[in-house]
Amino acid sequence: GAGVSQSPSNKVTEKGKDVELRCDPISGHTALYWYRQSLGQGLEFLIYFQGNSAPDKSGLPSDRFSAERTGGSVSTLTIQRTQQEDSAVYLCASSDPAGGSTDTQYFGPGTRLTVL
Amino acid sequence: AQKITQTQPGMFVQEKEAVTLDCTYDTSDQSYGLFWYKQPSSGEMIFLIYQGSYDEQNATEGRYSLNFQKARKSANLVISASQLGDSAMYFCAMREEYNTDKLIFGTGTRLQVFP
Numbered sequence: 001g002a003g004v005s006q007s008p009s010n011k012v013t014e015k016g017k018d019v020e021l022r023c024d025p026i027s028g029h030t031a032l033y034w035y036r037q038s039l040g041q042g043l044e045f046l047i048y049f050q051g052n053s054a055p056d057k058s059g060l061p062s063d064r065f066s067a068e069r070t071g072g073s074v075s076t077l078t079i080q081r082t083q084q085e086d087s088a089v090y091l092c093a094s095s096d097p098a099g100g101s102t103d104t105q106y107f108g109p110g111t112r113l114t115v116l
Numbered sequence: 117a118q119k120i121t122q123t124q125p126g127m128f129v130q131e132k133e134a135v136t137l138d139c140t141y142d143t144s145d146q147s148y149g150l151f152w153y154k155q156p157s158s159g160e161m162i163f164l165i166y167q168g169s170y171d172e173q174n175a176t177e178g179r180y181s182l183n184f185q186k187a188r189k190s191a192n193l194v195i196s197a198s199q200l201g202d203s204a205m206y207f208c209a210m211r212e213e214y215n216t217d218k219l220i221f222g223t224g225t226r227l228q229v230f231p
Contacts, residue, residue: 031217042120042207042221043161050217059218089159097217102149102168105219107161 002026004108006092012114013082021077021111025094032075033093033105034067043091049075050097082115118143120208122222129198129229136183137193137225139208148212150191151219152182155205167191198229
């Protein structure tokens, strides 16, 4: 079946502009995660959605970052008033916690954000 | 606090040889899961292998195996019979079962396979 998809694949924006990044998880996966990967670094957790529970926003770096998940499926990560340090690859992952003990997260291809 | 350490920024291996990528972790939880992901230059994160903290056997998936030493808190990835297509970044990650399900990642090891 289809994997996790993300759009756009690349986004170049000017400092101070708002951007929206989209994630479409694997069908049936109730858990959705956003991570950020800065150049040459590992992945940094941003936010986690699980079903109808309140999201875990503990990784969001500032109040300029927000995310929502509509209808338990597609998620949008919004960055307001972008700064140059927001430049990174934003990765989305989904998992099926009820699917077995591993609860493996499957990642999308990422969105490369460049803030000029 | 939970932490993943990958001490090898880069590794080289000749095609058809085996290679071990190191990973140590720190957690106070008894129940946790350990993952390895591969990230080729194209950027996607590809799941390779999983080891649960209560699993008595080392995990294996094809040419990948996980050398799990719980007392040492290490979870090294072993790739047998390396192929040129194995050249990529490799990330070790941990999930604590009684915390949020987020993954904590190491900084990665860049593996280069040469002919």
